[in-house]
Each structure stands twice: as C-alpha cells, then as structure tokens.
Amino acid sequence: MEKPEDLARxxxxxxxxxxxxxxxxxxxxQRVSVDEVIRAGIAVADADGLPAFSMRKVADRLGLKLMSIYTYVPGRSELIGLMVDEVIGEVPHPPHRGDWRARLEGVARHQWDECHRHPWLLQVESSRPWIGPHGCDRYEWQLAAVEGEGLSDLDMDQVIxxxxxxxxxxARSSILARRTVEDSGISDVEWWEANAPILEKVMPPGAYPLSGRVGTAAGEEYNAVSDPDRSFRFGLDRLLDGVEVLLRANRREHRIRGVEEP
Amino acid sequence: MEKPEDLARxxxxxxxxxxxxxxxxxxxxQRVSVDEVIRAGIAVADADGLPAFSMRKVADRLGLKLMSIYTYVPGRSELIGLMVDEVIGEVPHPPHRGDWRARLEGVARHQWDECHRHPWLLQVESSRPWIGPHGCDRYEWQLAAVEGEGLSDLDMDQVIxxxxxxxxxxARSSILARRTVEDSGISDVEWWEANAPILEKVMPPGAYPLSGRVGTAAGEEYNAVSDPDRSFRFGLDRLLDGVEVLLRANRREHRIRGVEEP
DNA sequence: ATAATTTTCCGTAAGGCATACGGAGTTTAA
DNA sequence: TTAAACTCCGTATGCCTTACGGAAAATTAT
Structure with a gap:
C-alpha cells in the first residue's frame, strides 16, 4: 500500500x-515549511485525536488549501510518522542520574508524561515503523539507563x-479513563440513570462477591472507578522489584563462577 | 455525543x-438476529481491522442493505461495544489451578491469546466502557486468581x-510487529533498499554505540528486529517476581504483628 | 532577454464512510 | 377492519483521502 518512492521521501x-x-x-x-506542517499536525491531533485528524484541518490551520499539503508530505500516514518523531524529540532526554532504579523510573516517567501530553501517540498504528532521528536517540538513551549493571545485551533490550x-x-488505560470523564457528551448522572435500573435487574446480590467487595474498597479509596496514576506507580514498583531479583540472580551467578565484582 | 436512550438500549x-x-x-x-449481527461484525473486524470496519460490510455479510443494520443496533460504536463483550465470553474462563503464580500466568495468557485472536480489541476506544455480562465475569475471575494470598482488597485490584x-x-507491540511483516504492501527488501542509503549517510559509525551493540545481539538471537512472544514471557516473569516480593513483605508484616499464618 | 524547466498551489472529481429522515410494506393488537 | 408498530431500505448530507491536471511563479539554459 506504500510506494517505495514515498518511503525514501x-x-x-x-x-x-x-x-x-x-x-x-x-x-x-513554499509558503510555509515542513516543520510548520508537522507542528500544525501535532496541534490538530492534540486537539481532536487521531481519528478526527484530517489533512483539511492541517491545511486550514496553515491558511493553505487542502491539496497543497501534499506538496509538503506524501500523505496522511507519512505525516503522522513525522509527527511522532517530532514529538519524541520535543522534551530532551535528561542525563541519567542515581542508581539503576532511579534511572529506569525516569525512563518510564518520560514515556508516561509524553503519552499524556500527546494522547494520540498510542493511537498510531503505522504499517512500518519509521526510523527517525529522535526515535534512535530515544532507544540509545533508554539502553544507557541499564548499561553497566551486569545484564547481558539481550536482557538489556528485554528490560527496556x-x-x-x-x-x-x-498510559492507555489512563487516557481512556480521562476521555471517559472529559468528552463523552453524557454526564455521569445520565450514565447512571440509564445503567442503574438495568444493572439492578441483572445483577442479583451476591452474584459477583469478589468484584463487589474489591470494587467497593477501590471506589472508596479512589473516589472513582480507577486511579490510573496510582496504578502506574504500583505496577512500576513491582516491575522494578522484579528487575532487582534478576540483577541479584545475575550477581550471584557471577560470584559462583568466580567473577570479580566492584 | 451519545444519546441516553441509545445507552439504555x-x-x-x-x-x-x-x-x-x-x-x-x-x-x-427480523430477518436475522442481533447475535448474527454481532458475529458478522466480529468476522469483519477480524478480517479487516477496526479502521476498515464498516456498517456496509456487516450488512453485506448478512445479505441486508446498509440501513437495516440500524434496526438491530443503535450505531457503529455501540455495535463495537457489543462485539467486545461477545469476544470476552468466547473462550470460557478455566477454573483456577495451582499456586498464585500459575493462576496469574493463566490470567495473563488468556488475555494475550484473546488479543491475538481478535487484534482489533486493542484498537477499541469507546467513550464509555460498557458494563456487559462477560466483562463482569472476567473481572470476577481475575480477582479469584489472587484471592486468599494475604493481599488487601486494594492490592488485589492493583495486581490485576x-x-x-x-x-x-x-500484545500491542506483538500485533503491530505482526502487521508490519504481513500487510504492509512493501517487501522487506524494498524497505531496506529505500532506507539503507539514507541510514548509512545519516548514522556515522559509532553514533549509537549501545543501540548498535544491543541491536546486533538482539537481531542475531531473534532473527528479527524483535521477538514479541519472548518479550511477553520475560516481562511477565519479572512482574510475577515483583508480586512475590510484595507477598513476602506482606507475610513478614503479618508475622511481626503476630497474625497467624496457614 | 527569452525560452525551457521545475515546482507550488489548488480546483475538481472519484470513491469511501456514518447516519438522519422518511416511505413502503408487513404483522399484530384493538 | 382499522390503527399501530415495526422492518427494510432509498436518498441525501456532509465528512474523509487522494489521483489528476492546470495555472502561475521562479529559476536555469540559451
């Protein structure tokens, strides 16, 4: 579906x-620059999301007519590829500080923040991943966070x-939850008014014992149906505990084999 | 954007x-049933993906004309909601066996398989999450996998x-990778022929030391740019190690407080 | 200075999509 | 027998991407 000359371009x-x-x-x-086209694209996607992202809106924002955009970029999906790499380069990767745990937390937090700054990133599904400059820098920076901890090259890649x-x-969960409260044109009240009578009819008391108990506890604690930020921190902590187990096992193995440790 | 009467319907x-x-x-x-409409929808989405999922294709598959579908379901997004709950109920949840680790592995594997059976599931972005029977059963089943291990109600929810x-x-990574090799109309050879000359010009040797080293090692081991199934198993193992750390900490705390253990 | 070439901007049109609206015909209830 | 309710679907509106070709502008070649 993609022409080779468009790929090179x-x-x-x-x-x-x-x-x-x-x-x-x-x-x-040219009346504007490719950079301006890309930035306009990002602005449109930020505002409307990727499904509602259209070439016409990009053109309007730049004061151009629809078809002129195609003299700057080959088409919609290529423009989105350019937008992605642009966004990856938006916030510079801070130099790594602290131990491996702090560094990995930084890597995860960087991605988390990025996804929330540009929620359409997780809606991108290109047929080919574009190899752009900022994407390459990103991977190098991520790897640097786990370099020198005794992991094999393969495990470094796996951990990242x-x-x-x-x-x-x-982040996907978080963004979906945010969209739910924000832009569904129906209020929480209307939603419950429509759902409650049916749910009452359909869920006999005691039908879902665990869900009831846990859901109530969670609802009281979060004051909502979920707390995505908290879930992120919780999961990340468990994940890093798991990495620690792996690092310890590696170090033990090294000691058994008689390899020196710093 | 959603009418209350459609919600109740x-x-x-x-x-x-x-x-x-x-x-x-x-x-x-009615010439067909709602179930047939839903199943036809699932077939279309399985074949073409969600962006190319259209009401017309569903109608064609059922031998109906486009507008007749709207007498069965309120609209496209509601039909997708129905498809999701249908798919969640497709494979019955097996009774939990073994220790908590085996049970959680089963929960994860169930979702992993489901996502690969119906790759469009991860493309669904409804404004409101629908509360359907199979979704409710799923949550109850997931919670049962971690019940009785000494976790608080809140932590049970967090772990799930x-x-x-x-x-x-x-799964998203895995599916994206699969789509890349399958349906991008451009061959690996063409892709490299278009990319290589530019990448050579643009990446001086030594510009990405870690990426080069790790990428080479990974490429040789995977015989591909990534190995999603392996990454899933690796990540899941680390995650479960992290849960084990949490469970141990919980048990230690109980012991200190003088609470009996089984 | 003039002609040829290249490039931009954009109008038009083809072919896709969801869905609002209303009409024709069918089935049951009154 | 008549009224009501329901299904099926034709038409129309207003989005979308993008192929194609024309007019005008700017540079290079002569």
Missing amino acids: TMTLLWRRTLGSPQGTRGPK TMIANFTAGA | TMTLLWRRTLGSPQGTRGPK TMIANFTAGA
Whole structure:
C-alpha cells in the first residue's frame, strides 16, 4: 500500500535536519515549511485525536488549501510518522542520574508524561515503523539507563521493552479513563440513570462477591472507578522489584563462577 | 455525543441473554438476529481491522442493505461495544489451578491469546466502557486468581490491573510487529533498499554505540528486529517476581504483628 | 532577454464512510 | 377492519483521502 518512492521521501524528511535540503531551487517558494506542517499536525491531533485528524484541518490551520499539503508530505500516514518523531524529540532526554532504579523510573516517567501530553501517540498504528532521528536517540538513551549493571545485551533490550510495554498499557488505560470523564457528551448522572435500573435487574446480590467487595474498597479509596496514576506507580514498583531479583540472580551467578565484582 | 436512550438500549442488548427479549411483537419479523449481527461484525473486524470496519460490510455479510443494520443496533460504536463483550465470553474462563503464580500466568495468557485472536480489541476506544455480562465475569475471575494470598482488597485490584496493563502493552507491540511483516504492501527488501542509503549517510559509525551493540545481539538471537512472544514471557516473569516480593513483605508484616499464618 | 524547466498551489472529481429522515410494506393488537 | 408498530431500505448530507491536471511563479539554459 506504500510506494517505495514515498518511503525514501519520508526518510529524507525525517532526517531533514541532518541531511539539509538538497532540492533544486526552481519554482515558487513554499509558503510555509515542513516543520510548520508537522507542528500544525501535532496541534490538530492534540486537539481532536487521531481519528478526527484530517489533512483539511492541517491545511486550514496553515491558511493553505487542502491539496497543497501534499506538496509538503506524501500523505496522511507519512505525516503522522513525522509527527511522532517530532514529538519524541520535543522534551530532551535528561542525563541519567542515581542508581539503576532511579534511572529506569525516569525512563518510564518520560514515556508516561509524553503519552499524556500527546494522547494520540498510542493511537498510531503505522504499517512500518519509521526510523527517525529522535526515535534512535530515544532507544540509545533508554539502553544507557541499564548499561553497566551486569545484564547481558539481550536482557538489556528485554528490560527496556518490558518497561515500555507496561508504560504504554498503563498510559492507555489512563487516557481512556480521562476521555471517559472529559468528552463523552453524557454526564455521569445520565450514565447512571440509564445503567442503574438495568444493572439492578441483572445483577442479583451476591452474584459477583469478589468484584463487589474489591470494587467497593477501590471506589472508596479512589473516589472513582480507577486511579490510573496510582496504578502506574504500583505496577512500576513491582516491575522494578522484579528487575532487582534478576540483577541479584545475575550477581550471584557471577560470584559462583568466580567473577570479580566492584 | 451519545444519546441516553441509545445507552439504555445498548445495555439491554448487552444483557439480552439475562433479560430476554421484552419487545412488542408487532411488525415484520427480523430477518436475522442481533447475535448474527454481532458475529458478522466480529468476522469483519477480524478480517479487516477496526479502521476498515464498516456498517456496509456487516450488512453485506448478512445479505441486508446498509440501513437495516440500524434496526438491530443503535450505531457503529455501540455495535463495537457489543462485539467486545461477545469476544470476552468466547473462550470460557478455566477454573483456577495451582499456586498464585500459575493462576496469574493463566490470567495473563488468556488475555494475550484473546488479543491475538481478535487484534482489533486493542484498537477499541469507546467513550464509555460498557458494563456487559462477560466483562463482569472476567473481572470476577481475575480477582479469584489472587484471592486468599494475604493481599488487601486494594492490592488485589492493583495486581490485576498491572497484569492487564502489561499484557495489553505487550500484545500491542506483538500485533503491530505482526502487521508490519504481513500487510504492509512493501517487501522487506524494498524497505531496506529505500532506507539503507539514507541510514548509512545519516548514522556515522559509532553514533549509537549501545543501540548498535544491543541491536546486533538482539537481531542475531531473534532473527528479527524483535521477538514479541519472548518479550511477553520475560516481562511477565519479572512482574510475577515483583508480586512475590510484595507477598513476602506482606507475610513478614503479618508475622511481626503476630497474625497467624496457614 | 527569452525560452525551457521545475515546482507550488489548488480546483475538481472519484470513491469511501456514518447516519438522519422518511416511505413502503408487513404483522399484530384493538 | 382499522390503527399501530415495526422492518427494510432509498436518498441525501456532509465528512474523509487522494489521483489528476492546470495555472502561475521562479529559476536555469540559451
């Protein structure tokens, strides 16, 4: 579905800062820049989400007509790829400080914040992952957080992947919950008024003993049906405890084999 | 954006097995059933994914015309809600066996398999989560996996949420990777032919030392850019190690307080 | 200075989508 | 027998992406 020439063109757009603009200079000047198109795209996606993200809205925001956008980027999905790499580079990766645990927490928190700044990131499903400059920097920075702790190269990759997967899942829950309260055009009251009579009819008392007990406890503690931020911290703590178990096991094995430790 | 009467209607559709069909019997008989509509919807989503899921395709599959579908379900998003609950009930939850670790592994694996059977599940973003019968059963079953291990009600909820979040994130990666090799219309060769010259120009040797080292090791081991199933198992093992740490800490605290243990 | 070339901007149109509305026909209840 | 309720569906509105081609602008070649 994707033409090879579009692929090459998108790659040169992704790496435009490194490559410069090697175009012939004939023809009228462009009224805006690729960067402006990308930033406008991000603004639209931030405001409306990815399903409602349209080329027309990007054009409107720039004072251009719809079809002009296609002289800047090959198409919608390529523009989204460019937006993703742009957003990854938005907040610089802070230098790593503290022990491995603090560093990994930083990596996870960085991704968590990013997902909440641009909730459409988790809606992106490109057929090919684009290899852009900021994505590459990100991976290098993530790996640096676990370098020098005695993990194998493979386990370094696995640990990073695990953190990223968990964070993505938790952020997805969080964003979905936020959308629920924010932009569903129906109020909590209306929602309960419509649901309660049916749920009462359909759930005999004692039908869901554990759900009832736990749901009540959770509801009282959270004052809501869930507390995504808290779930993120809880899960991350357990995950890092698990990493600690792995690191300890590695160190023990090294000692048995007679390898020196710092 | 959602009308209250549609909400109530969808709830009675969700719980149709429990409620029966309390409709007046006037007018022509329906040519198909709601269940058939839902199953047709699932078939379409399985085949084409959620973005390409359309009411017209559902109608075509049932031998009906487009607008007739709207006499069965209020609209597209409500139909998707019904499809989700249907799919959750598709494979019965097996009774829990073994220790807590085996049980939680079963819970995670159940969700993992489900996501791969119906990859569109992770594309669903409803404004309101529908409370359906199978979803309720699922939560009860998940909680039963950690009941009786000395966790507080709140921590039971947190542990389940954590497993679900991680599994969702890992499954998302897995499904994205699968789609990349399967249905992007461009071959691996074409992809590299378009990317390699630019990447060579743009990545001086030594620019990404850790990525280079780890990426090479991972590539050789996986024979691919990633191995999602392996990442899932790795992450789940670390996660469960982390739960074990929590359980141990709980037990120690109980002992200090002089509470009996089984 | 003039012609050729390249590039931008954009109008139009094709083909997809959800769904609001209303009409025709069918079945049951009054 | 008539009124009501319900199903099926044709039509229309208003979104969406993107292929194609034309007009105008800016540079390069002559």
